[in-house]
Amino acid sequence: MILDQFFEQIENQWSAKLPFVAYRKPNTSELKAMLQDDTQLHTISDFTENGFVFAPFDSREEAFLIPLKQSEVLSVTYDHYDFSDPVIEIQNIPSEENKNQQVDKLAHISRVEQGIEAINKDNFSKVVLSRRENIQNVDADPVIIFNRLLQNYPTAFVYVWYHPKVGLWLGATPETLLNLRGSQLQTMALAGTQAFEGETDVVWKEKEKEEQQIVTDFIVECLQTSVGSRQSTVGIENSAIKSSEASNDNIKVVGPKTVKAGNLLHLLTEISMNLKSESGNLKSIIEALHPTPAVCGFPKEKAKAYILKNEGYPREFYSGFLGELHLKETITRNTNRRNVENNAYRVEKSISNLYVNLRCMQIRNQNILIYVGGGITKDSNPEAEWEETVHKSKIIKSVL
DSSP: OOHHHHHHHHHHHHHTTOOEEEEEOTTOOEEEEEEESSOOOEEOSSSOOOEEEEEOSSTTSOOEEEEGGGEEEEEEEOOOOOOSSOSOOOSOHHHHHHHHHHHHHHHHHHHHHHHHHHHHTTSOSEEEEEEEEEEOSOOOOHHHHHHHHHHHOTTSEEEEEEETTTEEEEEEEOOEEEEEETTEEEEEEEEEEEEOOSOSOOOOOHHHHHHHHHHHHHHHHHHHHHHOOOOOEEEEEETTEEEEEEEOSSEEEEEEEEEEETTEEEEEEEEEEEOSSSSTTHHHHHHHHSSOTTTSEESHHHHHHHHHHHSOSOOTTTTOEEEEEEEEEEEESOOOTTOTTGGGGEEEEEEEEEEEOOSEEEEETTEEEEEEEEEEOTTOOHHHHHHHHHHHHHHHHTTO
C-alpha cells in the first residue's frame, strides 16, 4: 500500500460515517489504521479484548473498543506528505479567540486559586485543573489535520479516532500510560512544564520537581501493590536536576531527565518491570495507574472527586487513555535468514501500547474543542498556570 491509498481509505471511512482509528507511535515511521466494518459500539469489559481502546478520564464511564476481528487493518510507511489544500480556510479565529480569552483567563485563574486553597486545607497535595477552548464555525477536514499533526510531532503518539455514536478526536500526546510486550512492562512519569527556548539543559523550580516526584512515587507504589515488587534507590546526577536510579529484579526507575515535546519541556522518569507472566493482570494495573497524578492529582481519589465537582465542564476523553490492546507481534530469535530451521525460533507475543490522551482536540459539528491543563500544588502561581495552558494550547492550534 502507498500513502495516497492509505489516506484515501481513511477519507472513505470518514465519509461513510464508519468507525476508524489511524495512528503512529512515537519515533516510528509506521502509520497504522483499523477500519471497523459496521457501526456497532463495542465496550471494554476486562481489558482482555483485542483491538484499539479509547477510554475516558472518569474510569466509571465506559471505555470503547475498535475490535481487531471486525476491522480491516492498514499499515504503511509514513514520510512527509503534503495535501494541496490548507487545513482551515478561516480568518476570524484570532479575533474570536481574543474576544473570549480574557474571560477564560479570569475563570481559570479563579479555578487555580480555589485549587490552591483546597490544597492548603489538606484535602490533597496536588490537583490537575484544565480548561476547554472552543473555536467556533470551523469547517475542518480531520484527515488533513491528522496529517499536519504527523508532520509536526514525530516524537508524540499521533492519532485520529472516530465513532459515529461517540465523536471525533485527534491528538499528539507525549505521555505513555504503559507499554506491555510479553511480560515486559514499561511506563513513565511525565510532569513539570516550562516553555522551550532553544535549550534543554535548564533549571527546574522546586514546584516542578515536587510535582514530578509525586507522579513517580505514585506509579512505583501502584506497580508494587499490583504485582508485589520492591525497589531500592541509588542517587546520581544528571544535567541541572537530581536524578535517581532504582532497581531490583522486577522494577527499575531511571530519571528524571528533561525532554522536549513540541514547544514545551517536561521532566521524565522511566519506569520498567518484569511481570510474573506474559498475560499479567492488565486490568488491575490499568485501574491502579489511571488516572495518574500527572492528569489528576494526589491522593488520586480525592483529587479526582474535586475535579469532577469543581472543574466546570466534562473532560470526556481528555486525560483518558488510548492505544493498542493485545495485538500480536512475531519475534524472530535467529536472524540468520539462510537457516531453514529459522521458523522454530519465531515467538508470538502479545503487545499493548497505551497512551494518555493529552494535547488533544474534539471536532463537534463545526466547533473545535481544545483541552489543556496543568498540575497545581501549594507553590503554584495562578498567573503562571494560565500561561502554561496557553503554551500547551499552541501545540494543537499550530495545525489550525
